[in-house]
Amino acid sequence: xxRAVSIPADFSPRPYQIPVMRAxxxxxxxxxxxxHRRAGKEMVCLNYMVKRMAExxxxxxxxxxxxxxxxxxxxxxVTNTGRRLLDAFPAEYLIGKPNETEMQITGRNGSIFQIIxxxxxxxxxxxxxxxxxxxxxxxxxPKARAYIMPILAANQGWEMLNFTPRGANNHAxxxxxxxxxxxxxxxxxxxxIDDTRDEVGQPIVPEAxxxxxxxxxxxxxxxxxxxxxxxxxxx
Numbered sequence: 001x002x003r004a005v006s007i008p009a010d011f012s013p014r015p016y017q018i019p020v021m022r023a024x025x026x027x028x029x030x031x032x033x034x035x036h037r038r039a040g041k042e043m044v045c046l047n048y049m050v051k052r053m054a055e056x057x058x059x060x061x062x063x064x065x066x067x068x069x070x071x072x073x074x075x076x077x078v079t080n081t082g083r084r085l086l087d088a089f090p091a092e093y094l095i096g097k098p099n100e101t102e103m104q105i106t107g108r109n110g111s112i113f114q115i116i117x118x119x120x121x122x123x124x125x126x127x128x129x130x131x132x133x134x135x136x137x138x139x140x141x142p143k144a145r146a147y148i149m150p151i152l153a154a155n156q157g158w159e160m161l162n163f164t165p166r167g168a169n170n171h172a173x174x175x176x177x178x179x180x181x182x183x184x185x186x187x188x189x190x191x192x193i194d195d196t197r198d199e200v201g202q203p204i205v206p207e208a209x210x211x212x213x214x215x216x217x218x219x220x221x222x223x224x225x226x227x228x229x230x231x232x233x234x235x
Contacts (some may be wrong), residue, residue: 035164192229
């Protein structure tokens with residue numbers, strides 16, 4: 001007897017994470033998320049990608065600044081509750097075991113997921129991805145996106161770019177500014193710790209924890225403003 005399988009597996013988005021997914025489901029093909037540190041950027045982007053993989057057979061790339069960073073953050077990554085990020089892929093959806101060397105996963109409908117480092121974006125030349133996530137786009141080689149954009153334009157693919165600020169004058173802030181002025185094509189959003197709450201309505205970064213960080217000088221005020229308040233004129 002067959003049984004229903006939830007794709008992605010066991011994912012309930014927090015309220016502030018819903019608008020971007022709703023916009024993408026509604027026809028927006030480009031999203032750029034400037035969210036504070038620990039807001040769950042990878043959880044949202046990964047789970048959305050798993051959903052789209054099940055809906056449309058195709059090639060899907062999750063891009064990091066480097067291949068090794070992709071392995072540490074996503075392939076081997078775990079949540080605060082100890083759950084692997086890759087558990088977003090239900091076992092029933094997979095064909096065979098994930099390819100550990102290439103960090104590649106194949107779904108039963110033929111969709112392929114792979115983690116790539118844009119420090120070696122020539123590795124994907126000649127391929128035809130229909131869904132892309134850029135993690136920490138601020139730190140990525142912008143030439144990778146310039147190469148991929150014609151592909152997505154031709155196959156009506158989609159992209160999600162996430163980052164936390166690191167300075168004001170770079171390719172990520174420039175793209176974010178353009179996106180804000182093109183709401184017909186883009187979902188663009190800034191979320192600070194004042195804008196986010198967890199599943200039970202508590203702050204993602206409690207005020208007491210932030211006070212402790214300031215008191216113990218574990219971060220400079222510029223770093224706090226950058227990482228938690230998405231201040232582009234930061235450290």
